[in-house]
Amino acid sequence: MNYEKFMHRAISNANLYKFTAKPNPVVGAILIKGEKIISEGYHEIFGQNHAEINAINNAKKKIDKEFKSFSELVLICTLEPCSHVGKTGSCAQAIAKTGIKKVVIGSIDPNPLVSGNGIKILEENGIQVEKGICSDLVERQNRFFFFKQKNMRPYLTVKIASSADGKSHLNNTERTIITSEASRDDVQILRAERDAILTGGNTLRSDNPRMNARVSFASNQPKKILLSSKEFNKNEFQFFNEDSVDVHTSSNLEEVINFYKNSDLCSILIEAGPSLVKSFIETDMVDEIIVYTSKKILGEKGVNWFDKNKTIENYGFKLESSYKIDQDIKQTFVRNEKK
């Protein structure tokens, strides 16, 4: 049997939920009888049913109509069914209870501590398991989740808006808008894709930003993270409008990021000014830098992003993609040695 076409379908349909399942991975599951699809299930909303459970529940509505017993069905799932009893119970145990006899898995769980445990439960219950079908696609669609599980820290993206002469902002207290509306809309999507937004105290004091994801589709809002040694009146700053804000008073950036190693967060977008961005880049923890460059010149009153004669490439990054957004250029740089 060619399971790849069903795996492709499960992977692409799972993607519909990438903004509402996060920070969980997107997962799809399909139950088939021979070549016929009996039911499908997806992990649609963080904290709610996993994909396999939704597929099983949807199939139950068709029992005695399209099939008699779950033993006639094969379950296709993009990611190894979980073994742990988390918010929703162990999926591997729930699958075993139905009497399903064969499970086809895209990728095994990347977390070395639990990887293979779901498969073990299935096999101990006499279920035949086939794995590694389109695993590279599953990994690519859940790149932040896989990164976090393998590296025990969230994937870090720095976003900067730069003038044509390499400046971040004007050296006064006024908020400086550098890029076009289209670029700023694009940043909203970067925010929606990530699990958290991080900034520093100076940016908060000078810009009073909201730093939420203002997009036209349903999305879980990113957690907000503030690095500041100073006190803030939470009623004065829009950053605190949403309930989920972590404040770190430590300026030790490894310590701050390490704080999230056992959390749900798989990705953080750093939206700060030159001093915090530079400190982050110098730690070697930054995985990606996204630069929006406009045609504006800020001149002598502008504050440089980087020291003279230092480019992003000098910090050990290489250009991965570059294209125009309205009058601006969006460039994505990734760390030279891929993790």
Ligand SMILES: NC(=O)c1ccc[n+]([C@@H]2O[C@H](COP(=O)([O-])OP(=O)(O)OC[C@H]3O[C@@H](n4cnc5c(N)ncnc54)[C@H](OP(=O)(O)O)[C@@H]3O)[C@@H](O)[C@H]2O)c1
């Ligand atoms: N063009 C853009 O894309 C962009 C984006 C964001 C901001 N900005 C501009 O950047 C300006 C502020 O830049 P900035 O870099 O001075 O402020 P920042 O983004 O707030 O970062 C510096 C602040 O972060 C905190 N911090 C904690 N640990 C740190 C560490 N290890 N290294 C450095 N800072 C640490 C400190 O806050 P405390 O002082 O509160 O302790 C420090 O003052 C604003 O005018 C804003 O408009 C531009």
